[in-house]
Amino acid sequence: MESAIETCDLTVAFSTKSGPVKALNGLSMKVDAGQIFGFLGPNGAGKTTTMHILLGFIEASSGTAKVFGTDVRQSIARRKIGYLPEQPDTYRFLTGRELLSLTGRLFKMDKKTIRDRTGKLLNDVGIAEAADRRIGTYSRGMMQRICLAQALINDPDLVILDEPTGGLDPIGRMDIRKIITELRDQGKTVFFSSHELSEVELVCDHIAIMARGKIVAEGNAAELVPEGKSLEKFFMEVVGDSGSAGGAAPGETQGL
C-alpha cells in the first residue's frame, strides 16, 4: 500500500537558554494511505513538532520525512495536505466565506470549484449562517470550525489535525468525528493528535503513542491494547513516568 507519511529517524533539537531541547529523538513511522491515524502522547512528547516537520515549517536536524513520496521540504508536497493547527487562528478581518475563497486561490483552484467547495464546507462544519460575518465576531468553537473548513478547501488526500476537538463542546466534538469518518469514507488519510483517548478509540484504525520524541507503542487500534485493558491504562503504562520531552530515559518500542 502507498504510504501517506513516511519518516525515518527524525531528530529535532531546539536551542534554548538552558541548553538544547531534543523534541524528536529518532522518530520513524509510516502512515498508510486511507488510514485514520491517532497520534497520542503526553504534553511535550513532540506531536506538534512532528506535524511541523511534515508541513515544512521546521527542518529536521537529521532524518527524512516524505508525504506521498515527496520530500516535505518541497512546497509541492503541501498541495495534497490539509492542516488544522492546535489553537487555530486566522484573519479575523475576513468573513468566513472570504477566507475560504482566498485560501482556495492559494491552491490555484478555479472560481467555480472554489464556490462549490466553499458552499459545501460551510455546511459541513455548520457555520453556513455565519459565513458572511467577520471571523472576528466568531466564538472559539466557530473559529475552530472555519479553520477546519479552510484546511479542507483543497480536497486534501492527507489531513493533519492537531488536537481538532480541543476547546469544542460535545456537539462540536461529534461534528468533528463525523467529518473525520466522512473523510475516511472518501478514502482520505487522517493523521490527528488528541488527548481524548475515548475519541481516539472511537474513530481510529491505527494508533501510535509517542513519548520523549519517539514512538513507544504503535499498532492497529483493535489489537494494540491487550485484552482486558483500557486504552487509558495502556497509555499510562507505556508512557510511564517519563513526563515531558527532554528526558533521557529510553523508550522501548512495543506493539508492531
Next chain:
Amino acid sequence: MTRICTIAQIVWLEMLRKKDLYVLLILLGALLMVLVSLNIFGLGSVTGYIKDIGLLLTWVLGWIMAVSVTVKELPREESRRTIFPLLAKPITRFELVLGKWLGAWSIVCVATLLFYALVALVVVGMGGSLSLVALLQGYILHCGALGMISAIALVFSTRMNSDAASTLTYVLTLASFLVVPKVPELMARERGMWADGLLFLYNALPHFEIFDLRQRIVYGYGPVGLKTFVLVLLYGAIIVAVGILVSWMAYRRKRFKRGAMGQ
C-alpha cells in the same frame, strides 16, 4: 503569480478593514489643512510655495507609511499564529515575502497618488500651473523610492518585531536621505580613513536623492531625459530585488514562535 497576488490582496483587505485606513485619511486631511491655511496667511499667492510644502509633506507621509505598513506584515503573521495555516499551503517563503512586499508597496503607491492628486488640485485650483509630465515622472520615481524603503523595512521585519524593525528602517533611510547627498561635499574636506569611510557609506547606502524630482516640479524645469529616468528606475529595481532576496534568505529557515498561548 496567483499566490503572490493573493497574499498581496490579503494585505490590502486588512489595510482597508482595519483602522490603518483612517490614519491615511487623517494624514490626507492634515495635508489639505496645511495647504489651505498657507493660502489664508497670504502665502498661497505664491503657488510655488504650495508645491514645495505639499510635495515635501507627500515625501514625509509616504516615507512614514511605507515603513509602518511594511514592518507590521511578517511579525503580525507570527504573533497571531496565522503563519502556520498560511505556510501549510503550497506557497514558498519566497512567495510569501514577495507577496507581502508587493501588497505593502502597492498600498503606499496608491495612497501617495492620492497625495499627489490633492497637491495638484490645490495648486491648479489656486491658479497655479504644473508640468503634468514632470509630475508624473516625479510620482513614478517617488514610487521607486517607496519600493526601496518597503524592501528595507521588509528585511528588518523578518527577524525582529515591528517596533525594532521600524526604528532601524527609519534610522537607515533617514541617514540615506540626509547624509548620502552631502557625502561628496564632505569628502572634499576629509582625508585618509574618514574619506574611505565616507566613500563606503556613499556606495553602500541607497541613493534616494536621485528619485526626488521636487525641485524640477516646483521650479518648472520640466521632465528629466528618458535615459536618466530609466536608469534611475533600474537602480531602484536592483535595490528592491536585493532587499527582497535578503529578506527571503533571512526568512527561509526561520523557526516561528508558537505564540503567546503556549504550546
